[in-house]
Amino acid sequence: MPQLSLITGADPTRTLDALFVNAPLRDYDKRPRTNDYTLPVLGMAYIATYAKEVCGFNVGVLDAEAHGLGIAETAKLVNAAQPRWAAMNLLAPTYEMSARIAAGLSPDIALMVGGHHAKAMPDRVLADPRMVNLRALVLGEGELRVAALLEDEQRRRELPGVLWRDRLLGTRAAGIADPRTSSQMLGPDINTLPYVNRAFLPQDPCRAAPTGTDRRLAVSRGTDLLTQAARTGHLEANIVGSRGCPYNCAFCGAAVSANPDVTIRVRDPEDIIGELEQLHAEYGVTAFRFVDDLFLGASRVIKTQMAAFTRHGIGERYVWDATGRINVLDRLDNTELERLVSNGLREVALGIESGSDRILSAMDKRIDAEMTERVARRLVEHGIGVKGYFILGFPGETHEDIRATVRHIRNLWSIADSNPGDVRASVFEFRPYPGTPVWKTLTDAGHAPDKLLAYGDIDLTADGADESMRQRDEFSFSVGIQFGDVPLGEVRSTLATLTREQHERNQATKEAAA
Incomplete structure (x- = not known):
């Protein structure tokens, strides 16, 4: 049945x-x-x-x-x-x-x-x-x-x-x-939409195991909430604070050129806080993850949201993670970063993508590796974790570009090692999505859409035997095309090496806190 x-x-x-x-x-x-x-x-x-x-x-x-x-x-x-x-x-x-x-x-x-x-x-x-x-x-x-x-x-x-x-x-x-x-x-008024009924989501809220960031925060901030979370983890829920993105990253389905019909809208902070409070009252949630494209993507929005978070004492009761834009965070002063900390910011997810300025320019990221390092350093110095997303195998990428990305990741890890905030690296193989700017570039160059759409899964877990790869099952897809100078086998072996190194760092932090 x-x-x-x-x-x-x-x-x-x-x-x-x-x-x-x-x-x-x-x-x-x-x-x-x-x-x-x-x-x-x-x-x-x-x-x-x-x-x-x-x-x-x-x-x-x-x-x-x-x-x-x-x-x-x-x-x-x-x-x-x-x-x-x-x-x-x-x-x-x-x-x-x-x-x-x-x-x-x-x-x-x-x-x-x-x-x-x-x-x-x-x-x-x-x-x-x-x-x-x-x-x-x-x-x-x-x-x-x-x-x-x-x-x-x-x-x-x-x-x-x-x-x-x-x-x-x-x-x-x-x-x-x-x-x-x-x-x-x-484009409905997002402030009039009802809060998401979590009955429709079988895995949200969920109990998340303690992370290295949780353990570091327990030491650096020392609140009862963080100390308990370092032992048992938080009950976490995902939430959306805005819709739309003003940027045009070449690989991204949310790129503004792919979504001319989407008006960028940010939820009223009181509406967001109402949902936080409802999730805590109904489920006991104490950690939230803002999964919209750029919750921390505009200085004006950050200031407005943080003023409301301060009024409601959000940082005294909850922690939260959010996506952020590196060039925007680079313009925040120390007082603004400290306000994010006091309001409960635990970790920022950043689209770092590459350590090569040449590739970053090709992606239209509007950042460079030096800016990324500067922002990451300031964040971890303030005890804010960084989850960096990286892409290997982007069109036109050379061996030196990939080596620059590997050096960049290891340098960010080194910065984190001497600061209260952690850096986690999540590395992906490039795959093209229809509607994105790079899709047009590839099809204009002669790539057949049928071949660009031939997604296949890659088992990096060895049927589950490689523990460091287990959580990658959701993300390991490829169209099997070499878009740059580096063979796919080398792209994937580099990806696997970095993923295993990140897993070893996670395990070392866990053992040190035990």
Whole structure:
């Protein structure tokens, strides 16, 4: 029997209006999942929450990735649940998984899709014969338009940014927008959206094991909360503080050139704090991770948010992590950094990407390696951890560029070793995403889209035997193309070496704190 209990947030006594399906990253019928945790599908949960709490629909989420479900099992479960609609978030690396699930769905179930891949390649998706049940492709933010589709499929004709395939003519059809409501439909007021119903997220909040940053903070800041967290970890929840990004990093699906329809909006600090308080009251959450593109991405926003955090004493009760922009943080003075510390900032995730200024320029990062080192040093001196993201194998990258990145990472580790804040390095192999600036560069240079879309998973874990690689299962994808001067085997061996070194650093910190 299908495990209907894996569907979260739905009322089993009522007809299911929609089942939101997060496809697995790979077919786990063929190789079991090795990572223990996957990032929650907050965007999907936002849409499900709006449909349920504002419009009264009975909806559920099936996170096949979180549950480690295979393709056949996922399709079987959706069919057994018998929703009126199945809704899928299409991402380039998992598109094949989604399409295979869609092909296995009962013809009685209408299909709607959205997500980065649907937005970047709508005609390709609409023409895919496996998407025969596809009745609506939603471009961009979906809360209001998905709810309208659940109310009446025929409303798609009046909804902006909704596409479908005319079955008689075989052509693409699109909703004709009402100019009076179009902007609100495409970009809802994020301060009026209900807080995400965590019933839709099977792994959020979750108990996180203590990290090196937690242990260092317990020593440097010394509060009861941090001392306890260093022993048992925090109960953590993910949260979104803004939508949109003003930057145009060449590899990023959130690049402004790929999302001209997205208006950059920041939630009111009182609305954010209300969600923090609600999560603490309901679940006991004491740590939060802001996963939007750039929570610490504009000086004006940082000042406004921190003023509110100070008024509410957030740093006295909680810690939080956030994404940040290196060139913005570089302009903050020491007083502003100290205010971040006093307000509970634990760690900043930075897109460092490379130690080569030549590659950083090609990526349009608007930073250089010296700036990164300066910012990282100031952060760890203040006891703020840094999680740096790095890309190896970017188009045009040379052996010297990769060596510069390796030196850069090890130099940042060395800086952290003499300061209260930690530096964690997370290294990825470059893969192209449709709609991004670099995608156009590659296709203009003659790369065939079909080959650029041929994502395959790479098992760096040796079937789970290599403990240092276990949590990388979620991120190890490749299209198998050498884009720079460095062979893929060398790119991957460098990635594995750095990942193992980071794992050894984590273990050493853990043992030192024991």
